[in-house]
Amino acid sequence: MAFSRGMHLRTYSVLLLFIALKAIGNLSLAWGMKHLPAAGANPLSYIRAMLDPFVALGVVSLIVALLTRMVLLSLADLSFVLPVTAVGYVIAAFLGKIVLHEVVTAERWMGTILIFIGAALVGSTGEKSK
Numbered sequence: 001m002a003f004s005r006g007m008h009l010r011t012y013s014v015l016l017l018f019i020a021l022k023a024i025g026n027l028s029l030a031w032g033m034k035h036l037p038a039a040g041a042n043p044l045s046y047i048r049a050m051l052d053p054f055v056a057l058g059v060v061s062l063i064v065a066l067l068t069r070m071v072l073l074s075l076a077d078l079s080f081v082l083p084v085t086a087v088g089y090v091i092a093a094f095l096g097k098i099v100l101h102e103v104v105t106a107e108r109w110m111g112t113i114l115i116f117i118g119a120a121l122v123g124s125t126g127e128k129s130k
Contacts, residue, residue, distance in 0.1 A: 011075045015084060018072055021065035022088045027095045029058025034100065083122035090116045 032054030037045075049055050072081050093112045096102040104112075 007075065011072070014068060014072045014075060015081075018065055018068040018085060019088050019091065021061050021068055022085070023091045023095060025058045025061030025065055026088075026092055027058070027099060028054045028061060030096070030100060032056075032058060080122060080125065084119050086115050087119045090119075 032052045033049065035054070036049050036052060050059060069081070069085070072085075090112050093104055093108060097104045
């Protein structure tokens with residue numbers, strides 16, 4: 001019983017870390033790219049963009065998030081991990097609105113709410129089906 005609770009706590013801790021890294025990575029990447037001159041189709045411009053501190057932070061955060069997702073998939077079922085991590089889309093819409101001052105339409109908010117409801121339903125189940 002204690003082992004099960006420990007694994008449950010570990011799974012949700014890794015899940016929260018993944019969601020935070022993904023949110024930080026996407027926000028930093030978007031912030032950095034919006035504050036750089038338009039790169040167009042020139043690949044060298046995108047390589048130069050990676051030297052921007054916000055873009056670099058975003059790239060590193062997303063790489064660490066990918067590694068964290070690998071850990072998460074070793075702890076829980078894919079059918080649990082993917083829907084629950086979709087909560088990151090809700091956070092992304094919120095951060096886009098608040099931090100980046102993006103216009104988020106009613107349709108986008110409705111889609112975001114549907115994602116949140118689906119993630120909450122899946123999150124209420126066990127993370128392992130065995």
